[in-house]
Amino acid sequence: MDKGNIMSNDSIDYLIIGNSASGLAAAESIRELDGQGRIVILTEEEYENYSKPLITYYLAGRISAGRIYLKEESFYRENNIGLLTGARVISINTGNNSLKTEDGRSFEYIRLLIASGGKPIVPEIRHSTAGKERKKNLERYIDGSNYGNIGGIFTLTTLKDAIAIKEYIGKNKIDNICILGGGLIGLKSAEAFLETGMKITIIELADRILAATFDREASGIIENTIRSAGNGIYTGNTIEEIFTDNGRISGCRLKDGSQIECGMLIIAVGVVPGISITRGTGIKTSRGILVDDHMKTSVKNVYASGDVVESMDILLGENRNIAIWPLAVRQGYVAGNNMAGGEKSYSGGFFMNSVEILGIPSVSMGLTNVEASGDGSVEVKKELKTDRRQYKKVVIRDNRISGLIMVGNIERAGIYAGLIKNRIDISGIKQDIFREDFGILHLPSNYRKHLVVGEGIEV
Amino acid sequence: MRGKPGDEAMKRIFIKEEYCLGCRLCEIYCQVKHSKSKKIIKAFKEELVDVLPRVLVEEIGHNAFAIQCRHCVDAPCVAACISGAMQKNKNTGVVTCDEEKCVGCWSCIMACPYGAIKRDLVGRKIASKCDLCEDEDIPVCVKNCPNEALEFRDTGE
Structure with a gap:
């Protein structure tokens, strides 16, 4: 099915493969900077812009089929974005900036984003x-x-x-x-x-x-x-x-x-990054597509973001595939911004996930399967309350939190995410991190000021 | 209305840590505001258990302060939301959770560095957070703070 201005022989200013978290974030980000340029999204799926993580909620009957869509139906029209569903890309020719879909169509692009996810x-x-x-x-x-x-x-x-x-x-x-x-x-x-x-x-x-x-x-x-x-x-x-x-x-x-x-x-x-479409293109891949901090691939005018890439893990200090929603959105946003002439960079991320089983919520983030080291540089703090089905574990490396597990009680888990992301030295507050009321007031004063003073500063 | 659509000079709640007495009146007025009846006696007698305050007072000894959603410029909860429920209004910058769309996956709780989002387990499980009392001139937590420890003003000032 075609939506919007797809049929035209001119090169497409912004061609995006993938219509999920990353592809959509990129399209929105492009529109912030470029109100006119032609954007076309190709997806091999039959359905529009639904949320992939919601499919299990749909299965559970917790949401109706209508609720699975992320955007209003008018989204593509209002943002002047062309959408082609059922369009599986079979080959990309980076030599002449074009690609072919399974149904025999070909598209020429000026800039291309591969946000095709995992398989x-x-x-x-x-x-x-x-x-x-x-x-x-x-x-x-x-x-x-x-x-x-x-x-x-x-x-x-x-x-x-x-x-x-x-x-x-x-x-x-x-x-x-x-x-x-x-x-x-x-x-x-x-x-x-x-x-x-x-x-x-x-x-x-x-x-x-x-x-x-x-x-x-x-x-x-x-x-x-x-x-x-x-x-x-x-x-x-x-x-x-x-x-x-x-x-x-x-x-x-x-x-x-x-x-x-x-x-x-x-x-x-x-799930593995779906990199087969890069075959023969010269786009460098390892397990996923390799990108720089502007989400550029090794080939000019080709960008990649989301579950298909390997990107900076700030805790490991190296690129790896971290296939999670918040990073796919962030990377898509950065990719789109750069495609449209912006200069945003991706500062890296780390793994995090939330899952609730039979009424027990849980959160894990960072590097959690780590043992304490003999020299004290890696500390592991644990608290297990079997009767309450609660567990909390904090991994501290060089006085900075690098991993967290919370089971049963996940209240304010994001405070730890902030400490991880901002690499905050917690040497002065180690005794507090397991307190029931652990909060902003316990945080190192400089970081607390950064959080609290002024309006919502990006952290 | 506070400001015109598209007007990025948005009003926000500022925390003045040094003035907070830890009286928790902000929590109480927030609960009442978000109760069904919006009447303090009725809300507390009949509905209190069902209404979470969306502002949280933290206290250690004599130090206290109240924190609610900061409506971040680059909100991590919005990026983390898998259902499209958590949205940042393009005109006002206010971050709100569409409770109809929320599926209770708790991704926002995992992402919020302020710990300003709670699990609301009464009824359908959903995320509960400050909506900046959009239908009020001044958010009730600010209006009812006896020591002006919360301030509502333009971000530019």
């Missing part, structure tokens, strides 16, 4: 059939190219996925779901299914769920809560074989030999 990983899994189907010649393995041929196997990263899952659950009366992967997407899916009263089984390769962002204590609280509600969690395990019946998934066998029946399998082992 879910689907591992290869052995596949056996039950009953009569044994005679049919079916694929012996599923992978990213063919998992869709089997009913009930889904990834969950787009609204299309969520709608298909909801339909499948309704049509086949599913009440028992396996989730392969206990990371963020796996847990956000779990959150949604548990809210609708399903039984779930999470299968995670690491020794605990949320292994990348939680430590053993924090994971333990969430795992116990999920288990005590009658659900299964298998850690240090994976699916070795799936079983189907009449073309639909009916169960799976794990590495340890356990057999689990399920009506649906969500594959949530991870």
Whole structure:
């Protein structure tokens, strides 16, 4: 579907691949500086500007399909932005500033932004059939190219996925779901299914769920809560074989030999930056597209932002892929600003995430899986209140907070985010950071003044 | 109305730490303002448990001060919001949470360096924050502060 002034043979001033957090932030940022230049957004999806993180809230029935949209319907028209949905980019020619889409169209650009996000990983899994189907010649393995041929196997990263899952659950009366992967997407899916009263089984390769962002204590609280509600969690395990019946998934066998029946399998082992469209373009990539602090790629007039890039992690001091919403927005804003002649730079970021499981909110940020060092340069402070299902952990490196986990009570978590972001020396207030009433008043006086004096200063 | 649309000379609440007595009248008037009845006795007898103050008084010994949303120029809560509920008004600069759109993901709580956003768990779980009393000439916390520890004035002054 086309919206706005797409059909014209002139080069497009600002061509944006991707219509989610980063692409939209870029378009808005361009419009702040350039009210006239032609902006066109291409997206391979069928739906307009919906919020990807809301798809699990949609699945849980917490929001209606209408509420999933970030912007008003009039947004594109009011901002004079062209939108082309169902447009999958298959090749970019940076030599003559043009690109081609799957449906055979080509577009010329003056400046290009790649904000095409991440793609879910689907591992290869052995596949056996039950009953009569044994005679049919079916694929012996599923992978990213063919998992869709089997009913009930889904990834969950787009609204299309969520709608298909909801339909499948309704049509086949599913009440028992396996989730392969206990990371963020796996847990956000779990959150949604548990809210609708399903039984779930999470299968995670690491020794605990949320292994990348939680430590053993924090994971333990969430795992116990999920288990005590009658659900299964298998850690240090994976699916070795799936079983189907009449073309639909009916169960799976794990590495340890356990057999689990399920009506649906969500594959949530991870997401990788979708860099395949940069092939043959000269745009430098590692795990993601490499960018500088103006979100420029190695090729002139091509910018990139959001989940597809590797950008500065201020805690590691190196570039890496941190695929989270707030950074995608910030990077998109910076990219758009520079594309339109501005001079904003991206000051880097760090990982943060908020997830609530069965009524237990949690926040993790920075580098959390860190052990205290013998020389005292890295300190780890923990407080576990098992009976209240509460946990708090602060990692301090060289007197600066570099990691935080809060489970059960997340009030004022952002104060720690501010301390991390601004690299504030907390040597004078270490004794206060675990106080129940820890707040602005406890902060080092210079930083407190910076926060409080004057109107909302950017921190 | 405070100022014309597009007029960036916006009014904000300024905190004067040294004058705060820690009396918490700002919290009380904020609760009343955001209660259903907006009447102090009725609000406190019947609704108090349901209404969070959107200004928070912190106190250590004799030091106290009241803090509410700073309506940041570059608001981290708006960038973090996954539902489009948290918005910064282009004309007034006021940051508000559209409670209809909020899904209670708590990303804003994770991002706000002031700790000025709370979880409102009564009814549908949503984020609760200062709206700068947009329908009042002066926000009620400022108006009712007995020691002028909160001030409402143009950002340029």
